[in-house]
Amino acid sequence: MEKNPNGRPTKYDPNYNNQAYKLCLLGATDKDLANFFDVEEPTINNWKKEYPDFFQSLRDGKQVADAVIATKLFHRAKGYEHVETITASFQGKITDSMEVTKHYPPDTTAAIFWLKNRKPEMWRDKQEVELSGANGGPIMVQDVASLSDEDLTAMIEIMERAQISGEVVDVEKS
Numbered sequence: 001m002e003k004n005p006n007g008r009p010t011k012y013d014p015n016y017n018n019q020a021y022k023l024c025l026l027g028a029t030d031k032d033l034a035n036f037f038d039v040e041e042p043t044i045n046n047w048k049k050e051y052p053d054f055f056q057s058l059r060d061g062k063q064v065a066d067a068v069i070a071t072k073l074f075h076r077a078k079g080y081e082h083v084e085t086i087t088a089s090f091q092g093k094i095t096d097s098m099e100v101t102k103h104y105p106p107d108t109t110a111a112i113f114w115l116k117n118r119k120p121e122m123w124r125d126k127q128e129v130e131l132s133g134a135n136g137g138p139i140m141v142q143d144v145a146s147l148s149d150e151d152l153t154a155m156i157e158i159m160e161r162a163q164i165s166g167e168v169v170d171v172e173k174s
Contacts, residue, residue, distance in 0.1 A: 019036070
């Protein structure tokens with residue numbers, strides 16, 4: 001164990017680099033690594049700063065794992081096929097085998113997930129809508145309590161006509 005000038009000796013061991021790489025290939029998070037090495041998560045963050053080889057091992061393992069998963073997700077989203085050997089048996093003995101091509105159709109959920117993450121500005125659920133008044137100016141708000149009954153009735157009629165016809169009406173001009 002190496003002596004840490006800021007306190008107790010570090011538990012870090014250069015052999016952890018390879019172990020961390022393999023754990024990251026399996027999808028381990030920093031929290032998982034901390035549990036495996038019997039340290040707290042901030043210690044893992046400190047090791048990443050203090051030991052560049054450790055940091056590189058984590059980065060490499062996570063990049064490979066993420067790339068494999070991204071590839072699988074992409075294949076699910078677009079659909080894919082593969083060759084599989086099927087066998088027939090009788091009384092516990094294989095009597096015949098043949099190769100068949102299995103087809104998997106595109107998976108809508110995978111495609112949506114892919115698009116939301118790759119092109120969020122086009123595919124996210126939340127759409128940003130900006131409202132503006134005439135010529136892009138502010139929206140004019142009028143206190144309806146101050147309007148006469150005749151003005152209110154006229155506005156209601158204009159809005160009802162617009163709703164029926166589907167036209168856009170500028171209430172101030174009508």
